Each structure stands twice: as C-alpha cells, then as structure tokens.
Amino acid sequence: MAVFAPQDKMMFQLTMRRRGISDQAVLRAMEEVRREAFVEPEDQTAAYADTALPIACGQTISQPFVVAYMTEQLQLKHHHRVLEIGTGSGYQAAILSRLAADVVTLERFRFLAERARKRLGELGCGNVEVLVGDGYDVPDSAGQFDRIIVTAAMDQIPEDLIRRLEPDGILVAPVGPQTGSQTLVKLRKTAQGLERTELIGVRFVPALPGIAREM
Ligand code: SAH
Numbered sequence: 202m203a204v205f206a207p208q209d210k211m212m213f214q215l216t217m218r219r220r221g222i223s224d225q226a227v228l229r230a231m232e233e234v235r236r237e238a239f240v241e242p243e244d245q246t247a248a249y250a251d252t253a254l255p256i257a258c259g260q261t262i263s264q265p266f267v268v269a270y271m272t273e274q275l276q277l278k279h280h281h282r283v284l285e286i287g288t289g290s291g292y293q294a295a296i297l298s299r300l301a302a303d304v305v306t307l308e309r310f311r312f313l314a315e316r317a318r319k320r321l322g323e324l325g326c327g328n329v330e331v332l333v334g335d336g337y338d339v340p341d342s343a344g345q346f347d348r349i350i351v352t353a354a355m356d357q358i359p360e361d362l363i364r365r366l367e368p369d370g371i372l373v374a375p376v377g378p379q380t381g382s383q384t385l386v387k388l389r390k391t392a393q394g395l396e397r398t399e400l401i402g403v404r405f406v407p408a409l410p411g412i413a414r415e416m
Contacts, residue, residue: 205249213249213265220251224272234296234299236249238320239292239295240256256289257310272293274385275297278301280302281300281347282345284304284339286351287405288331290313304330307335307339309334310333310413314333317331337408344365346366346370348371349370351375351408352375353408355408357376371388373388374388379407
C-alpha cells in the first residue's frame with residue numbers, strides 16, 4: 202500500500218532538477234530506486250521529502266539532493282568499480298549500483314550491514330557487496346577502485362583511501378568537524394598529483410574508527 206501520493210515522487214524529481222542535478226543517468230537512477238524501501242516504517246510518508254531521516258543505530262539516511270549531488274560528482278562510467286564508506290540504509294549503494302559495474306560498501310554496524318544486504322538483494326542490486334568493516338581500515342583484499350564515496354564525516358581523508366584510487370580516480374567525502382557541518386571535498390588522482398576541489402557545505406554523521414560493538 203502506497204502511503205505517499207504519486208505527486209510526491211514527481212515533486213522529488215523536480216526538486217532534484219531545480220537544485221541543479223542535470224546528469225540524466227543520475228536523475229533516472231534517483232527516479233527508479235524506491236527510497237521508501239530504505240526508510241523506517243514510521244517515516245514512509247516522508248520518504249520523498251528532500252531531507253535526511255533517522256535509521257537504526259542512531260544513524261541517518263542522507264538527504265536525496267546530497268545523494269544525487271555526490272553521485273553526479275563521481276562522474277560514473279558503467280565499467281567502474283566503486284567503494285562506499287558508510288552503507289547505512291543502503292540507499293546510496295542502490296543508486297550507485299545502477300550506474301557502475303561493481304559496488305563494495307562498508308558499514309561498521311553489523312545490524313545495518315545485514316539489513317542493507319538483505320534489502321539490496323531483494324531489490325535486485327546483485328552488483329553490490331556489503332561488508333561489515335571500518336572505512337579507516339579497508340581490507341587489502343577489497344582491491345583498487347575507480348571511485349570512492351565516503352558518506353560519514355571525516356576530519357581528513359585517510360592516505361590509505363587515496364592509495365586505493367586507480368589513476369584518474371575520483372573520491373568524494375565530507376571533510377570537517379564531526380559535529381556541525383563539513384565541506385564536501387572532491388579529489389582526483391591525476392598524473393600530476395592530487396587535484397582537490399571544495400564543493401558544498403553538508404552535514405553528515407561522524408565516521409568513527411573500528412567495528413561497532415553494540416549491534
Ligand atoms: N550512505 C548511507 C547513509 C550513511 S550514514 C545511506 O545511503 O543510507 C553514515 C554511515 O556510516 C552510518 O551507518 C555509520 O554507521 C557508518 N560509518 C561511520 N563510520 C564508519 C566507518 N569508519 N566505517 C564504515 N562505516 C562507518
């Protein structure tokens with residue numbers, strides 16, 4: 202039973218365009234992935250509002266505009282291998298899965314990782330691998346990536362993540378204090394070195410080291 206009106210979804214697309222998202226493939230992915238499948242049952246009616254919402258373990262599902270914006274900044278190609286730090290609900294991973302060849306996503310809460318894995322499986326996102334892990338300590342076995350997206354706030358971008366980028370790779374991450382707001386930073390690995398661009402102000406929950414003990 203749909204608890205939101207069809208016009209909510211139309212407004213959602215309009216909001217993305219109005220706020221400046223213009224990449225057609227990104228807009229299509231945002232249209233196709235049902236955000237209501239990733240929010241808590243009590244937030245169903247707010248699924249298509251352009252706001253972050255609480256999920257289990259005291260975490261959040263990001264604001265749709267920020268998901269679309271970060272995805273657009275990644276300039277994804279269909280052959281890309283992508284690493285996400287901070288699976289949360291799995292929503293961002295579902296968007297990435299439609300635009301890239303393979304997605305590896307790391308979450309420090311086992312509960313969130315298992316729930317996202319189940320959800321993504323049910324939704325047919327067969328190219329996403331959800332791992333319980335720490336984005337500050339990515340296992341060597343995960344390999345190298347064309348694109349890296351961090352969806353939790355980091356004081357600075359760890360050297361190890363930069364090493365994981367293929368030549369010409371792009372990394373997007375919220376960088377700044379863990380309380381308050383951060384700046385979205387885009388790094389591109391070029392033959393001449395790292396190219397750093399500061400994008401927009403954002404607010405993310407903190408990236409914390411280690412696997413969570415609670416759940
Ligand atoms: N991308 C998510 C939203 C992320 S919220 C979505 O689409 O729903 C940030 C997530 O990052 C939280 O679930 C938090 O537990 C996780 N996280 C924080 N620090 C982490 C770390 N060091 N390694 C992996 N995940 C981390």
